[in-house]
Every structure is written in C-alpha cells, then in structure tokens.
Amino acid sequence: MSGTLIIGGGQAALSAAAELRKHRYDRPITMLTDEAVAPYQRPPLSKAYLSGELSRDRLWLKPAAWYQNAGINLRTAVHITALDRGACDVIAHTGERIGYDTLILAMGGQARRLPVPGTNLDRVHVLRTLAETETLSAAFHEARSIIIIGAGYIGLEVAASARKRGMAVTVLEAAARPMARTASALVGGWFGAIHRGYGVDLRVNTPVKAIVGDEKATGVELDDGEMIEADLVLVAAGLSVNDGLAATAGLACEDGIVVDHQARTEDGNIYAIGDVARFHSRLYDRSLRLESVQNAVDQARVAARAICGQAVDYDPVPWFWSDQYEMKLQITGLIEGADERVRRGDPEEGRFALFHLRDGVMIACEAINSVPEYRAAQHMIATGARPAPDRLRNPGVAMKTFLP
Amino acid sequence: MAKITFIEYDGAEHSVDIQDGLTVMEGAIRNMVPGIDADCGGACACATCHVYVDPAWSGKIGERSSMEESMLDFASDVQDASRLSCQIKVTAEMDGLVVRLPKEQG
Ligand SMILES: Cc1cc2nc3c(=O)[nH]c(=O)nc-3n(C[C@H](O)[C@H](O)[C@H](O)COP(=O)(O)OP(=O)(O)OC[C@H]3O[C@@H](n4cnc5c(N)ncnc54)[C@H](O)[C@@H]3O)c2cc1C
Ligand code: FES
Numbered sequence: 001m002s003g004t005l006i007i008g009g010g011q012a013a014l015s016a017a018a019e020l021r022k023h024r025y026d027r028p029i030t031m032l033t034d035e036a037v038a039p040y041q042r043p044p045l046s047k048a049y050l051s052g053e054l055s056r057d058r059l060w061l062k063p064a065a066w067y068q069n070a071g072i073n074l075r076t077a078v079h080i081t082a083l084d085r086g087a088c089d090v091i092a093h094t095g096e097r098i099g100y101d102t103l104i105l106a107m108g109g110q111a112r113r114l115p116v117p118g119t120n121l122d123r124v125h126v127l128r129t130l131a132e133t134e135t136l137s138a139a140f141h142e143a144r145s146i147i148i149i150g151a152g153y154i155g156l157e158v159a160a161s162a163r164k165r166g167m168a169v170t171v172l173e174a175a176a177r178p179m180a181r182t183a184s185a186l187v188g189g190w191f192g193a194i195h196r197g198y199g200v201d202l203r204v205n206t207p208v209k210a211i212v213g214d215e216k217a218t219g220v221e222l223d224d225g226e227m228i229e230a231d232l233v234l235v236a237a238g239l240s241v242n243d244g245l246a247a248t249a250g251l252a253c254e255d256g257i258v259v260d261h262q263a264r265t266e267d268g269n270i271y272a273i274g275d276v277a278r279f280h281s282r283l284y285d286r287s288l289r290l291e292s293v294q295n296a297v298d299q300a301r302v303a304a305r306a307i308c309g310q311a312v313d314y315d316p317v318p319w320f321w322s323d324q325y326e327m328k329l330q331i332t333g334l335i336e337g338a339d340e341r342v343r344r345g346d347p348e349e350g351r352f353a354l355f356h357l358r359d360g361v362m363i364a365c366e367a368i369n370s371v372p373e374y375r376a377a378q379h380m381i382a383t384g385a386r387p388a389p390d391r392l393r394n395p396g397v398a399m400k401t402f403l404p
Numbered sequence: 405m406a407k408i409t410f411i412e413y414d415g416a417e418h419s420v421d422i423q424d425g426l427t428v429m430e431g432a433i434r435n436m437v438p439g440i441d442a443d444c445g446g447a448c449a450c451a452t453c454h455v456y457v458d459p460a461w462s463g464k465i466g467e468r469s470s471m472e473e474s475m476l477d478f479a480s481d482v483q484d485a486s487r488l489s490c491q492i493k494v495t496a497e498m499d500g501l502v503v504r505l506p507k508e509q510g
Contacts, residue, residue, distance in 0.1 A: 022438075041445045058426070061445075063434045294450075297443045321449045328471070330449060371448075371474035379478065400477065 002028065002099045004307060007080050007090065007245075008106030009033025011042070012274025012296035014061050016104050019304035021070045029072050030098070032090070034079035037130060038064065043293060045133040046154045047323050050140075051161035059130065083249040085267055102307055105257060105265075105272040106300070107242035109291075114149065114235050118211030118220075124233045127154055136234065140165055143231035147171075147220055149208055151178035153322045155236035156191060159200050160324040169200045170228055172220070174207040181238075182320075184335055186354055187366045190347050191324065198325060239291055242276055254278060256289035261313040263303035271303040282315045283381070284334055284363070292320045317381045319374075330374040333364030333381045342389045344373060353377075360386045372399040379403050406498040410437045410455075413510030422494045428503065429453040429490035439509040446490035451475050455503040456485040457492075464497045481506040 004020060006013045009031060017029050033039070040059040048054035067074045082091040089097040111126035113119055125136045136158075140146075146162050148155045151173035159169045173180075177188040178195075195202050207223045211233055219229035243253040251265050252258040256278030263271045263279070274296040278289040295318065302314040319332040327350070338356035345352030353373035356364040362385050365377030376399035380387060383404070391397045409419045410432060422431030432440040432453075444450035448471050457465065465487075468476070472491045476482050489503065 043445060043447065058430065061433075063436065066436050069436060293444060297441075319449065321444070321447050323447070328448075371471050372477065375474060375478035403478075 002088070002101045004029050004102040004104060005090065005098060005100035006031045006104040006106055008108060008274070009035050009039050009074070009076065010106060010108045010274060010296065011039065011061065011293055012108070012300045013104070013106035014039040015297045015300035016106065016273060016304050017072050018070070019301045020307060021072070023305060023308040023310070025304070025308050027101070031072060031074045032078045032080060032092070032098070033076055035129060035131070036077050038062070038067070038074060038076065040130055042128075045130065046127055046157035047161065050133060050137055050158060051164045080245060083245055085249050085270070088269065101269065103270045104303060105246055105270065105276060106274050107245065108275040109239035109241040111235065112237045112240040114208070114237050116208055116210050118213065118217060119235060121211060121213050121217040122215055123213070123217040123231070124211055124235065126235050127158065128239070139232055140167070144168060145170070145230040146232040146234060147228060147230040148234045148236055149220070150236035150238070151192070151202065151204070152181060152236060152238060153179060155234070156195060156324055157322060158234055158236065159195055160198070163198050163200060170230060171195065171200055171202045172206045172208055172222070173202070173204045176204055178202065178204065182335070183331070184341070184354055184356070184366060186343070186347070187329070187368070190368070191327070191329070194325065194327060239275065241289070246272065254287070261315065262306035262311055263299050263314060264306065271306070273299040273303050279314060283317065284337070290318055292318060294319045317378055319378060328369055330367045330371070331364070332374055332378045333362070335364040335366070338363055340389065342392045344393055345370060345395055355392055357389070362387060376400065376402050406494050406496055407500060408494070408498065409502045411502065411504045412439050413505050413507050424495055426494050427490050428455070428492040428494060431494060432489065439505040440489060441509070442490060448472060448475055448488060448491060451479045451488060452509070453489040454479055454481070454506050454509065455487055455489045456483055456506065457487050457501070457503050459485055461498070461501060464495075465492050465501070480508055
C-alpha cells in the first residue's frame with residue numbers, strides 16, 4: 001500500500017503530488033497536513049485576501065474534486081511528531097504509524113516568535129497560515145490601529161492592506177532599512193518612502209523591547225523607553241524553518257534540511273522540498289534556502305521526477321514578487337555578492353529597475369513596475385550574460401536586444 | 405456565466421462553465437483542465453497560464469495590459485493570439501470562447 005507519503009499541505013507538497021501524477025506515477029500518494037484545510041495560496045494572504053479584494057474560495061490551489069480524481073489521499077489536521085527511518089514510518093500526534101516507500105518532507109516553516117516579553121498576549125498576531133490570517137482579518141474589523149513589527153515583505157504588504165482598510169499603521173524595523181534581508185538599499189529605501197507617502201509611520205533602527213498590556217496587548221515599548229499604542233500588534237519577523245522532525249531523525253540540517261540536486265536527503269528514500277530544504281546552487285556557488293513560490297513549485301517538480309526515475313538537476317534562477325499599493329516589485333536572482341549596480345529608469349516616476357552584476361555578469365534584477373527588465377534579466381541570469389552597463393542604463397535600448 | 409472551451413496541445417477538448425468575475429485561468433484550475441499550471445496564482449509573474457485566443461475575441465475580452473504584453477514578449481511559442489489566461493476576467497459575453505494551449509504546456 002505505502003507508495004509516496006508527503007508531509008505538508010503547502011504549495012511544495014501539492015506541486016509534488018500533482019507532478020507525480022503528471023509523470024504517471026501509479027502508486028498511492030498520501031498527503032498529511034496539520035492544517036485544517038486543503039492546500040491554498042499563501043501570497044494573497046497578506047495582499048488581496050487581507051485587503052478584502054479576494055474571497056476565500058479563490059485561495060484554493062486545487063478544487064476538492066481534484067484530490068479524488070488524481071488519487072491523492074489528502075488527510076488534514078494530522079500533525080506528524082516523529083519519523084522512524086528504520087521502519088519507514090512516520091508517527092502522528094495520535095500515535096498512528098503511517099508507512100512509506102518514498103517520503104517527501106514539505107513542512108515549510110512557521111512565523112518566527114520574537115524573543116521579547118508580551119508575545120503571548122491577546123491581540124498579538126502572526127501571519128503564515130490561512131487560520132492566522134482569518135484571525136487577523138476578523139480583528140481588523142474592530143481595530144483602528146496596528147503596530148507591525150518587522151518591515152520585510154509580509155510586514156509591508158500587511159501595512160499596505162491595512163492602509164487600504166483605513167487603519168493607522170506603525171511599522172517598526174530593527175534594521176537600518178526595510179526589506180534589508182533580500183532587497184537592495186535603493187529599493188528598500190524607495191519602498192520605505194512610498195509607505196510614508198501613504199501615511200505609514202515607518203521607523204527603522206527601532207528595536208522593540210516588549211509588547212505591553214495585561215491580557216490584551218495595548219502597544220509596544222521601544223528600546224529607548226518610548227511607548228506606542230495600538231489596537232493590534234502583528235509580529236512579522238520572518239520564518240522559523242520546520243526542520244526539527246528531520247534533525248531528530250538524524251538527517252543533516254543546517255537551517256533547513258540538506259538535499260542534493262534532485263532534492264534528495266542523505267537517506268535515498270527521503271526528499272525535502274520548498275521552504276524547508278537547503279540545496280547547493282551551482283549558479284550562485286553557495287548553499288541556499290529559498291522562501292518563494294518559484295522554489296516550492298520547481299523543487300517539487302524536480303523531486304517528483306526523480307521519484308519517477310527522471311533525474312533533472314535543480315539549479316534555479318530564483319524569482320519572487322511583492323505587491324504593495326499600486327507597486328509591483330519583481331525580483332529575479334539574488335543580489336548578494338554583486339560588485340556593480342546599474343539603474344534603469346527613474347525612481348521618481350515610480351518605475352525603475354536595478355540590475356546587479358558580478359564581474360560583469362548579470363546576477364539579479366529588482367524591477368518596480370518594470371516587467372520587460374524583470375523578464376529579460378531572468379533570461380540573462382540563466383545564460384550568464386554580460387550586458388554592457390551603458391546600454392542597460394539607457395531606457396531607449398529595448399530589453400529584447402539583450403537576448404540572443 | 406460563460407461556457408469556455410479549452411483545447412489542449414494534443415487536441416483534447418474541455419468545455420466548462422465559468423462564473424463571472426473569475427479569471428479564465430481560475431476557471432481552468434477549478435475544472436481541472438490540464439496544461440495550465442498557473443504557478444504564481446495570477447500575479448502576472450510566471451507566464452505558465454499562456455493560452456491562444458482568436459484575436460476576433462479581443463473586443464469582448466479586452467486588450468492585453470502593458471504588463472501582460474511584456475510578460476508575453478519574453479515567453480516561448482508566442483503568437484499574435486497569445487494571452488495570459490490569469491489576466492482575462494470572465495463575463496457572460498465570453499460565452500462560446502475557445503482557447504488553445506501552447507506546446508510547452510502540453
Ligand atoms: C503571507 C505570505 C505572503 C507571501 N507572498 C509571497 C509572494 O508574493 N511571492 C512568493 O514567491 N512567495 C511568497 N510567500 C512565500 C511562499 O508562500 C512560500 O515560500 C511557499 O508557500 C512555501 O511553500 P512550502 O510548501 O514549502 O511550505 P509551507 O507553505 O510552509 O507548507 C508547509 C506545510 O506543512 C505543514 N506541516 C508542517 N509541519 C508539519 C507536521 N509536522 N505535520 C504535518 N504537517 C506539517 C504546514 O502546516 C503547512 O501546511 C509568501 C508567504 C506568506 C506566508
Ligand atoms: S498565473 Fe502566473 S502569469 Fe498567469
């Protein structure tokens with residue numbers, strides 16, 4: 001009976017199941033998720049869903065009938081607590097043992113908790129799952145103000161959604177600029193200015209000492225002693241990866257489960273994909289753990305094909321997007337390690353791209369309302385192109401001319 | 405509501421009813437039409453929802469936005485009839501629309 005068992009109910013898990021069937025895998029497939037619902041899209045949670053523009057029924061990745069049609073045994077509300085590699089079993093919170101021939105770990109991560117007092121108070125929210133988003137969204141109805149701790153993508157997207165719903169928004173960021181982890185100073189700073197323009201009280205270099213209130217949070221205290229009040233607090237401090245299960249079972253983990261180019265762990269019957277997996281990128285010559293839809297979907301496809309006996313290597317050109325107000329940010333590649341930056345277009349006009357080169361080779365592009373730049377850069381990164389910076393900088397030179 | 409027919413690259417046809425307000429891409433996903441992966445879920449970031457629509461329909465389905473145009477500019481198998489199905493909102497006027505899927509999504 002066993003076949004392939006997938007732990008997780010996110011986009012990586014779903015994509016792996018779909019790809020296995022697409023390649024005519026004919027053994028049983030079981031998906032186990034500790035969420036109460038079938039797989040859904042996370043990106044809209046902080047964007048159109050939270051702002052009220054997208055209804056809940058448009059979040060599902062597949063319709064309910066698909067699981068039966070495709071022969072996927074989806075089991076919700078099952079939390080896996082242990083992995084017994086010797087017996088090829090996983091163990092659920094109920095004590096039930098579930099066997100596998102092939103196991104795919106797609107456990108993603110959860111919202112990181114802040115190491116400050118007060119995070120357990122009422123009205124302190126995090127946003128990773130649909131359930132968490134629904135709690136936050138319901139709280140939005142009665143709240144007039146929100147403090148968001150963390151100016152990463154999710155924090156800023158929630159800030160934009162909350163402004164659209166007319167709330168007073170304060171964003172507190174410990175680092176020197178917004179989106180400091182993955183975006184450049186120019187782009188991070190530019191988005192910071194946009195948010196301020198929309199009336200967000202955005203403060204950088206502002207660590208939080210505590211969330212305050214008895215029972216219910218009423219605000220936060222900053223490191224310098226200042227108190228800020230609000231009806232709600234959202235902690236948007238990044239992701240903590242769910243690799244504990246694998247680590248306890250003896251699989252190599254370094255902030256993520258270590259996998260090879262086919263998404264296989266050191267145990268040949270066990271794969272890991274998506275946010276939870278760490279792999280080596282030949283393109284960037286370093287180990288990566290990505291948190292994006294692109295990575296969840298593409299790595300899942302590689303794992304599924306490996307299980308079907310078709311070895312293709314995973315070496316992606318990463319891509320990611322973020323929507324804030326009317327701004328569409330699209331990033332491709334990774335900016336770290338660049339030694340030259342070339343700007344095209346005028347930030348004042350709300351439409352520009354920043355290309356990142358290393359030794360003359362295109363390695364990343366951040367594009368704001370600039371789709372041709374983003375798309376051309378994807379191709380250029382994949383082929384190791386060396387565009388002439390003077391031409392790149394000139395909006396009069398069409399992006400298509402940079403492609404072979 | 406509109407009846408829309410999807411024709412896969414190998415010729416297989418799927419006629420489905422799609423409710424107003426959804427995108428053509430969402431209609432395909434909900435009705436399990438193969439060949440439309442829609443990785444980005446309609447964010448106009450992936451181009452895996454590429455379809456061909458007879459240009460005669462453009463009056464009813466609207467022109468491409470510049471964002472859609474640029475996404476398609478760099479996609480494979482692009483033709484004059486190319487559209488991103490996540491950017492087409494279904495209206496009753498589109499009843500009878502036929503969309504074909506490109507080879508890459510076969
Ligand atoms: C609010 C938000 C906005 C985002 N916006 C974007 C965006 O605009 N663009 C983009 O590219 N990416 C975006 N992302 C990131 C993207 O959604 C993730 O990278 C992607 O969903 C990761 O998928 P995954 O399947 O690897 O992990 P997850 O989605 O985290 O799925 C893991 C699943 O495993 C389950 N699970 C974990 N442990 C267990 C266990 N022990 N037993 C049973 N089940 C378990 C979890 O409950 C969950 O269902 C966003 C993420 C969030 C949260
Ligand atoms: S679904 Fe990604 S561009 Fe249409």
